[in-house]
Amino acid sequence: MYTDGGSIPKIAQAFNGFSPWGYAPAYMIHDWLFVAHHCVVDAAADARQLETADITFDDSIEILGEAIQALVASRQVAANDVTASTITSAVGTPIARNLWDRQGACEGSHVSKEHRSIAESAIPGTSAVAGRVPARGGGVEARRPTSRIITRVSF
Template sequence: MLRCLAIALGLLISLGGCVSVNYASLAPGSFSGRVFVMWVGEGGSSGDGNFLFVPDPNQPLIFRRQNPNSPGAFIQPGMMYTDGGSIPRIAQVFKGLSPWGYAPAYMIHDWLFVARHCIVDNKDDGRFKDVRNVDFTNSVEILGEAIRALVASNQVKKDDVAASAITAAVGSFVAKNQWDAHGQCEDPISTIKPADLAQVKAALPGVSEARLLHSFNLAPGTPRVNPGRPAKIIATVDFGR
């Protein structure tokens, strides 16, 4: 995941913006719960490995917009793959653009794209009911509000340059084209490999399979798997209840 952000950041200068959102004017949302970043295997040339965003089954990550009547006012993302190298290497030298610095905000934004692609492909299901009415402009606003929430909760340091750049990048023509793309629905049954799911289950002992699958927001019918070697938890972001 993070591919939309990575592409947009890489081409922002040459393509300019599509949706203009003033980061400074956005009202910060709020996070609750906890999310893990888990390493599940070696990566390719673009990153440091294969990783999963994993909501805590006991305290799933939830993002709330300040206005409860806004589209996507309540978002509970599911488990997704990510790549530590998805932020372009040249961008990582700037403060605030490390791969994991804004991980919870990226997860919220990526979940919106996962939902959008399945809605566009008519493969929508109950997992996306809370974000079904989110449009592209809303997705840009939500990412900015999520970053502001991280700053407000002292999870990251205030950095208006990086935050503004990220918000502008996800409003680019490149990101808009990805938002509207067809044939991109990612079925978690096939995209979350059983071996990787088994590693995650082994890393979170004592939690029932039903609770895991519900918290991970995986589609009904996800195959049962037997725990294998545990995944390595490389980062934990905790917002409490």
Template sequence: MLKGGVFFTALAVGLSACTTVDFSQLAPATLTGSLLVMWVGEGDSSGDGKFVFVPDPADPLTFRRADRSLPGAEIQPGLMYTDGGSIPKIAQVFKGLSPWGYAPAYMIHDWLFTAHHCIVDGENSKRFDQVRNVSFEDSAKILGEAIRGMVKANKVQQNDIAGTAITAAVGSSIAESLWNKQGACSASKVKPEDIAAVESAIPGAAPRAVRKTFRVPPETPAIPPRGRATIVSRITF
């Protein structure tokens, strides 16, 4: 997603431009499973800390498009860092722009960016096969479809301004330049110590099953946890 002030710039560009994504015409997607948002430690000076999107190993979040013939027809995102959909604090006063309100939709969209950055950087991992053919325009549509699916499932209230604004921002030229950014794969990978902290917060889960659900690179080492992640939010469909 878009960070800090970049969101507002992208929003202005998106709303002033003639976007090809019409939020009102998108078919609601179906979401099932559970999503955890966890805090794993202090971040940099621009935020409140490091947060991680965590698919529930027992019932991972799964996104399904209404038209199963489209790219990204079914997406099960993996473990990744997040900043709450990149909605800066000043925007949180507006109804519908809460950082965690659309967390499942943000997770799907963030996974598309994470996967694309690694694909662009030459990673040929099976963990990205579900989204390998997703284009930038598809990514904006998928986010909108996820939001509409959450509205249909009564997980968030109907809010045309939020859905339209978010879809416009992620479909902007600024967002597209971030989509095509090279050299971003390495930084997006969750660090082994943060994976360990997340795993320690999910008692009873078999490590191998957890790693498979998290879709972390197979070469990621398993290390003893130095602390335990804190669950900030849990959303279940």
């Protein structure tokens, strides 16, 4: 899936809490829900995406808000009442609704082979690990790549 983090206008990024990557995990969940919805609508969904078929536009807003609250509660980001409410309000606009309702958007959301290859060469093993993550209810268990200590440094 392609993502820009949060689709925060450049002018707003100057303000505290409005980085497009400030709530990155929440933004990625929201973006994935959009992709899954588009693939369900376009009858091109995989098993994981089909599990989201009953999620509505309003649900996607609520899920984003809950994900932001979870980041605050786990102290991964600082609490900021204005930012969270502004972001959840922004993703509920008619513009966002039109993007949600767009048909034919599934195909463009898939990462191209060229881009997957670039990511794989930058971080070896990433695409193989992602391919092993099971859909809920079955499949194989995800394995972590093996690592090895090559040296120790102490001062």
